[in-house]
Amino acid sequence: MPAMNGSDFMDERSEPHTILTVKDLQVRGENDRLLLDVPQLKIFHGQTIAIKGASGAGKSTLLFALAGLAEHMSGSICWSLPQATDTKQRSSKAQDVIKLSSEARARFRRETLGMIFQDFLLFEEMDALANATISNGYMPRHNKKAVQQRAEQTLRHLGIKDIAKRTIASFSGGERQRVAIARALANDPPILLADEPTASLDRKASDHLIEDLTALVRAQQKTMIVVSHDMSLCEKMDRILEVTDGQITERNDRQKQGKEEAGS
Amino acid sequence: MIDFLPLFMLDLWDALSPFMQDSLLFALYLMPCIMVGLYVSRGSRPLPLVRAMLWQFRWTSLMFVALIATSVALGVGLLAQERGLRKGTAKAAEKFDLIIAAPGSEVTNVLAAVYLQPTDLPLLDGKLYNEIANHDHVSFAAPIAFGDSYQGAPVVGTTLDFLKHLSGDLSKGRAFEKTFEAVIGSAIDLPLGSHFTPAHGMGHTAEADAHEGEAFQIVGRMQPTGSPWDKAILVPVEAVWLVHGMGTGHKPQEGARLGPPFDPDYFPGTPAILVRAEELWANYALKSEFTRKESMAIFPGAVLSQLHTILGDIRSVMSIMAVITQILVAGGVLTGLVILTRLFARRLALLRAIGAPRRFVFSIVWNFAAILIGAGAVSGLGLGFVTTALLSNIISERTDILIKASLQWPEFHLLAGFVSITILLAMIPAGLALLQPAIRDLRA
Numbered sequence: 001m002p003a004m005n006g007s008d009f010m011d012e013r014s015e016p017h018t019i020l021t022v023k024d025l026q027v028r029g030e031n032d033r034l035l036l037d038v039p040q041l042k043i044f045h046g047q048t049i050a051i052k053g054a055s056g057a058g059k060s061t062l063l064f065a066l067a068g069l070a071e072h073m074s075g076s077i078c079w080s081l082p083q084a085t086d087t088k089q090r091s092s093k094a095q096d097v098i099k100l101s102s103e104a105r106a107r108f109r110r111e112t113l114g115m116i117f118q119d120f121l122l123f124e125e126m127d128a129l130a131n132a133t134i135s136n137g138y139m140p141r142h143n144k145k146a147v148q149q150r151a152e153q154t155l156r157h158l159g160i161k162d163i164a165k166r167t168i169a170s171f172s173g174g175e176r177q178r179v180a181i182a183r184a185l186a187n188d189p190p191i192l193l194a195d196e197p198t199a200s201l202d203r204k205a206s207d208h209l210i211e212d213l214t215a216l217v218r219a220q221q222k223t224m225i226v227v228s229h230d231m232s233l234c235e236k237m238d239r240i241l242e243v244t245d246g247q248i249t250e251r252n253d254r255q256k257q258g259k260e261e262a263g264s
Numbered sequence: 265m266i267d268f269l270p271l272f273m274l275d276l277w278d279a280l281s282p283f284m285q286d287s288l289l290f291a292l293y294l295m296p297c298i299m300v301g302l303y304v305s306r307g308s309r310p311l312p313l314v315r316a317m318l319w320q321f322r323w324t325s326l327m328f329v330a331l332i333a334t335s336v337a338l339g340v341g342l343l344a345q346e347r348g349l350r351k352g353t354a355k356a357a358e359k360f361d362l363i364i365a366a367p368g369s370e371v372t373n374v375l376a377a378v379y380l381q382p383t384d385l386p387l388l389d390g391k392l393y394n395e396i397a398n399h400d401h402v403s404f405a406a407p408i409a410f411g412d413s414y415q416g417a418p419v420v421g422t423t424l425d426f427l428k429h430l431s432g433d434l435s436k437g438r439a440f441e442k443t444f445e446a447v448i449g450s451a452i453d454l455p456l457g458s459h460f461t462p463a464h465g466m467g468h469t470a471e472a473d474a475h476e477g478e479a480f481q482i483v484g485r486m487q488p489t490g491s492p493w494d495k496a497i498l499v500p501v502e503a504v505w506l507v508h509g510m511g512t513g514h515k516p517q518e519g520a521r522l523g524p525p526f527d528p529d530y531f532p533g534t535p536a537i538l539v540r541a542e543e544l545w546a547n548y549a550l551k552s553e554f555t556r557k558e559s560m561a562i563f564p565g566a567v568l569s570q571l572h573t574i575l576g577d578i579r580s581v582m583s584i585m586a587v588i589t590q591i592l593v594a595g596g597v598l599t600g601l602v603i604l605t606r607l608f609a610r611r612l613a614l615l616r617a618i619g620a621p622r623r624f625v626f627s628i629v630w631n632f633a634a635i636l637i638g639a640g641a642v643s644g645l646g647l648g649f650v651t652t653a654l655l656s657n658i659i660s661e662r663t664d665i666l667i668k669a670s671l672q673w674p675e676f677h678l679l680a681g682f683v684s685i686t687i688l689l690a691m692i693p694a695g696l697a698l699l700q701p702a703i704r705d706l707r708a
Contacts, residue, residue, distance in 0.1 A: 060707070069617055069703045103622060110619025117706070121614040125316040134615075138308045138624040183618075 016044035017080070019191065019223050020066070021094075024075035027058075027065050027246075036061045036246045038075070043239075045190070048217060048224045050234035053243035059227040062243060063193050066225065067113055068097035068105035081112060081190060110135065114184030114222075118196035120176040122168045122183075128155060128175075129164040132182035139187070147186045154182040158212055174205035181213060185220070192217060192224040198233055210236060286673035293680035297687035301634060304627040304694075313615075314631045317608055324604060325636055328597055332640025333647050335593035336682060339586040340648030340675045341655070345667075346579040347674075348656050350572050352667040356491035357564040359430055362539040362547050364388065364396060364405075367560045374567045377408055377536040379665065380418045380492040382466040390513070390531020392559055396539060397524055399553075401546035404429070405524075407534035409504045412462040413470055417452055419462040419480075419497045421504030423523045426538055430486065430493055437484030443503045443512075443520050447484040451494040451664070458482050462497075462507070475507045490666030505532045594686045597640075601633050601693040612697055613705030622698055629697045633690035641683045645675065 022041035029035045036058040043049060051059045064070045066077060080094040097105055109115070122131045132151035136144045155161045158178040168176060177197060184192055197213065198206035210233045217224045226233060234240050240251040269277065277285065318325050357378050365373040366386035376383040397405040406426035412419040427439055427447060437456045440447055448454055459481050464474030480499055488494055500522045502512040510532035514521055539554075539561075541547045551561040605612070615625050653669035660667050 064703050064706070067617065069706070071701050071703065106616065106619045106621055108619070109617070110621075113619070115618050117614070117617075121610060121706075123313065123316045123320075123611065125319045126312065130312060134313070135618065135620070137310060137313060138620050140307075 016046070018042050019045040019080055021078045021080065022066075022076070023078075025065060025077060025098075026074045027061055027070050028072040028074075034246060036065060036070075036243075038062070038248050041241075041248060043223065043225070045223055046221050047239060048214065048237040049226070050237035050240045051225065051227045051243060052229060052234055052240060057243045058246040059243045060195055061246075062248070063195055063225065063227050066097075067109055067115065067193055068100060069109075073098050079108070079112065079191070110139075110187065112189055112191055114187065114189040114192045116177070116180050116184050116192065116194035116197045118199045120173075120180045120200070122176055122179060124169045125167060127165045127167050128160055128171070128179045128182075131168060131179050132164075132186050134183060135187055143187075146188075150188055151182050151186040154185050154216070155179070157216060158182060172205070173201045174209055177201060177205075177209055178212070181209075181216070185216070185222075188220075190222060192222050194224065194226040194228075196228055196230075197226065198228065198230045206230060207232060286677070290673070290676050290680050293677060293684050295684075297634070297684045300630075300688060300691065304623065304630050308621075308624045308627060310624060310627045310631050313611075313628055314635065317611070317628070317632055318635065321604065321607065324607075328600060328604075328636045329640040329643060331593055332597055332637060332686075333643035335586075335590045336641050336644025336679060337648035337651055338589055339583070339678050339682070340645055340671070341651045342579060342582050342586050343674050343678065344648060344652040344669055344671060345655055346575060347672065348652065348667040348669055349575065349659070352490070352656075352660075352665045353568055353571070354565070356489070356665045357568055359489070359491075360538060360564045361541060362550055363536055363562045363564055364392075364539055364554050364559055365536045365562065366558070370560070370562050370567050371571070373536065373560070373562055374564045376410065377538070378491075378564050379663070380410060380420070380496055382410075382418075385535035387533025387535055388537060388559060389533055390526055390528030392554075393526060393531055393534065393537060394528050396537055396550075396554065397526075399550065401542050401550060403540040403542050405540070406538045407501045407526075408536045408538055409501050409534050411466070411535075412464055412475070412504065412507070413466040414460045414462045414497055416466075417449070417495050417497050418466060418492075419446075419499055419504070420493075421499055421501035422538075423501060425523070425540075427486075427498055429538075429540060430489060430498075432487060434484045435487045437482075439484055440498070440500050441483075441522070443500055443506065443522065444478070444480045445483045446480040446497050446499045447486060448482050449486050449494040449496045449498075450488040452485075452497060454482055456482050456485065460497075464508075478503075478507045488666075492664035494666075495664045501534070508532075590682055594682070594689065597637070597686070598633075598689055598693060601629075601636075601690065602696055605629055605693050605697045609697070609700060609705040610708060613700075613702040616702040617706055626691075626694045626698060629694035630690055633693060634687050637683060637686045637690065641679050645671065645679055648675070 020041070020043040022038050025036065025038040026034060027036040051062060053059045061070055065073055075098065076096045077098055078094045078096050095108060097108060100108060129151060132155060133148050136147050139147060152161065155164050158181060160175060160178050160182065168179065171179065198209055201209060214236045226237065228234055242249050242251065360378045363373060363377050365377065366388055368385065372383055373385065375381040376385055393405065393407065396402060404425040406423045407421070409421035410418055424439055434447065435450060454460070459479045461479050462475050463470035463472045465471055480503065502522055505511055505513055511530050513526040513531050515527050515530060539550060541550055547563070551563060554561040612625050612628070649669060649671050656667035656669045659665070
């Protein structure tokens with residue numbers, strides 16, 4: 001997949017490209033209990049968004065729903081990604097993940113999303129580089145070299161390159177999360193979804209990771225949606241969404257700031 | 265097994281060599297799992313992840329492998345052991361075309377005359393012996409007189425003809441030429457030139473000093489025969505009769521002459537006579553002729569065949585039990601695999617979350633199972649062979665019948681069938697791993 005720059009998504013009037021449009025999304029759990037209700041949500045390309053809220057409020061459910069992983073969803077989650085890199089002839093293909101089949105959702109995730117989890121979910125017996133390039137197990141052969149190079153580059157950028165051949169079992173929490181970030185970025189996805197990426201780290205490691213992650217995302221002009229309780233992380237994001245009992249409210253000051261940055 | 269094929273294919277099949285037929289059957293048995301493996305793993309590289317999972321759950325994986333290996337070893341060992349016993353006993357009896365003994369149990373007579381198992385048998389007289397020995401179709405008839413022993417080795421009185429028939433050329437020394445000379449079996453640990461005095465009887469009841477003063481000199485050693493005769497000591501039958509105070513079978517004026525003809529008036533009797541016919545067909549005529557009121561002619565091969573049939577029936581029953589065991593073990597292993605996949609469910613959920621195709625996730629679980637089953641089956645083959653070899657040695661030690669352990673096509677076919685079926689069944693845990701929603705495992 002080619003690298004996508006933020007400029008590719010700006011139309012001639014310099015309005016930010018809407019990369020995600022959520023409409024009337026409802027996610028239900030056992031006994032038809034409503035877990036999440038999002039009448040409308042728009043996210044622009046290149047924005048970084050924090051989702052915060054109390055435990056059990058529905059933050060992770062929202063994140064998993066956006067990735068097409070949640071069950072019992074209704075409404076629409078339309079991801080709109082440009083297909084051509086030529087800015088003059090740009091067209092975008094909208095995909096409603098709710099309407100996609102299970103296999104099509106998987107394809108969408110591997111081509112479009114990078115995912116980071118609270119407890120890293122790495123293969124302990126494999127080295128850092130093997131973990132970061134895990135998608136080479138199922139990616140088309142012609143992509144493998146690019147994935148390998150990108151993973152090595154990201155690991156180097158995150159300070160892991162020298163220990164990339166060590167097994168994960170010997171890594172600290174911060175190092176593990178860096179490897180997980182490298183794995184998420186190895187396919188060069190335009191969108192990064194992170195579920196509590198600093199929750200398993202101490203303050204110092206969290207701060208370092210936040211610095212590195214935000215710098216990397218901004219440098220590569222990715223769209224990032226992060227679920228987090230960590231205020232240090234949330235404050236670094238363009239927008240903050242708050243989830244309370246499955247309902248989303250937005251901190252307007254952050255949204256405004258985000259729009260200004262996206263439009264500049 | 266291949267009866268369903270059209271006639272022309274059956275002809276084609278029959279035209280193949282046995283090796284080709286067995287190889288094709290082996291490949292045919294393995295084909296389903298190879299096809300599934302190729303389809304499942306096509307275009308992906310699941311093995312690095314499978315290797316990592318195997319290493320992480322190495323002790324559990326080893327337990328599975330051991331379990332599968334044990335069940336395969338049971339089936340393989342049973343087949344190999346039964347064949348080894350069958351071949352060993354048949355080889356031990358191959359020099360004994362026809363035995364004539366007093367009426368009684370055929371099995372007992374064969375066990376005594378062929379396998380030298382200690383038994384008290386009634387004696388045949390000299391008149392009958394001469395009738396047999398002088399028969400037109402008889403090449404030679406050798407009395408086999410047993411009952412004495414030395415250090416547990418049976419001392420058997422017989423003739424030079426029988427010695428030559430049994431051993432051919434000797435491996436060391438020469439055949440007995442005098443009454444108190446002896447030729448030892450290949451497994452007897454006594455030097456040539458040494459002397460011994462036989463005990464009367466065998467085993468615990470043997471009387472060591474019953475023949476005191478009667479010393480035999482060992483003058484030769486036989487070639488190995490793979491039969492209990494390797495642990496026997498052959499002496500002239502005249503010597504056996506002499507040490508029992510029964511004369512020599514010859515007139516006194518004939519002196520110390522050895523071998524036939526014997527004088528019926530001086531013939532002390534023999535429990536069994538080995539008969540070698542001039543022609544193969546004559547054996548049947550001789551059997552018929554000498555199966556009468558005072559004698560019984562036995563084909564040891566036919567008796568063995570009956571025993572083998574019983575052995576085969578036992579093998580069949582045990583094979584069914586082994587197959588049931590294998591089915592139970594396969595079921596247990598697959599159930600265990602379902603449980604084991606729950607242990608790495610989060611990793612599988614991660615793969616699905618990051619967009620791995622369902623077939624890739626399926627292939628990880630399937631390859632994991634296939635490697636355990638394959639490793640277990642190959643280990644089982646080795647374990648089965650080693651167990652069979654050990655058991656064969658023990659049986660050979662105890663019976664002196666040379667039982668050789670070997671792996672042959674039936675074992676490989678059994679293995680291929682087991683592997684194929686269980687690996688196909690391994691699709692069940694692999695499929696079940698996909699049924700669980702990824703989000704539940706990610707949040708677990």
